[in-house]
Amino acid sequence: MNKVIAIGLLIWGGYAINVNALSPSVIMQPQAMDAAPANGFGGYDAKSGIGTTGGIHASKDMIFAVKTKQELMDAITINKGKPRIIQVIGTIDISENRPYQNFADQKSRSLIKIPSNTTLIGVGDNAGFIHGSLIVSKAQNVIIRNLAIEAPVDVAPHFEEGDGWNAEWDGINIIESTYIWIDHVSFTDGKFTDDQYIHKDGWKYVQHDGLLDIKRGSDFITVSYSLFENHDKTILIGHNDKNDAQDENKLHITFHHNVFDNLRQRTPRIRFGKVHLYNNVFTGSVQKSATIYPYLYSIGLGVKSSVISENNLFHIQGLTDSCKIVKQFGNNNIQDSGSIFNEMPLSWSKCHFDNQMSWSIPYQYTLDDPNNFRSNYNQNVGNGKW
DSSP: OOOOOTTSEEEETTEEEEOTTSOTTOOOOGGGGOOOOSSSGGGOOTTTSOOOOTTTTOOGGGEEEEOSHHHHHHHHHTTTTSOEEEEEEEEEETTTTOOOOSHHHHHHHHEEEOOSSEEEEEEEEEEEEESOEEEEESOEEEEEEEEEEEOOOOSSOEEETTTEEEOOOOSEEEESOEEEEEEEEEEEOTTSOGGGOOEETTEEOOOOOOSEEEETTOEEEEEESOEEEEEEEOEEEOSOTTOHHHHTTOOEEEEESOEEEEEEEOTTEESSOEEEEESOEEEEEOSTTOOSSOOOOSEEEOTTEEEEEESOEEEEETOOOGGGGEEEOSSEEEEEESOEETTEEOOOTTTTOOOOOSOOOOSOOOOOOHHHHHHHGGGTSSTTOO
16 A cells, blocks of 8 residues: 555545545455446346446546535536546544524525436445435435434424424435445434434434435335434335335335334335345344334335245244234235245245235345354444444
């Protein structure tokens, strides 16, 4: 490895990073040059044979290391349209330690829009974001890896008649975007857990929305080796039952080798999407001791949605009916093979689910024994666990 030279560039493998005033120990990570593997929809492209590549074609002057919001915004906005690799150093407070005052203030300062052909990747095991949302909107070819994302807290939830207070902001929001790979990302409520909610006008003052939303015709997405923990409404795929014109035949999404731990629901909640779930671990509890995030269900099947589930592990303390892993909201279907429910082979034979599929998995992938994955996922899943 070469040392930092006078003009502030670190040379690694033929690439240079704009390190600015960063420590000479910052290096270009080999993982920043990864493309999405072809074992999920995000890495599969039937026409070109190439899926999501993010910023691997970035020129030397488009590789950055950032440790503040301003540096992040500079790296995002410079040379619009060019591929880029943005390496995140440490935890970036999107609010810049200035609490949001109202809805308009939070909207104007908390949303970080990631452009097309970008790799956004954390350095080490403590990189990530608090007090903000990553927005991937009308973008193509984006990779987000090795980051810890704390769910934003809405300072001014809106009230919906009959439904109460609802929050607005998500950890990551993917809108009208294609070819996305989310890998080794940890999502959590963090310091502000749901038991800290107050009541206002007779309703719970809900200040968390989702951890990950994928909607409005987004397509070809893989979420892998990521940790979702301590949250209520976790993942939404397809935002509205009436958005069929935009969503139907889109929302092809793969979740593999993820851990969904201590979550209430929506892992994921789907409308219109075709979702492949394999080798994931789902844990939760319906026992009285689960007071903050008592389990409701894992897979929510909405209108025209379908799920192929393989070799997943569901360990839900106190739950005896495997049918309750799934909640049905509309016309949909689901099939499973090789999964385990509370130490026994999963069977949905008595659940009256429609298991007829009109589609099949188009890519090659390897199924692991779910028990083996469960025993070592702490070493493999989430940020800092390459």
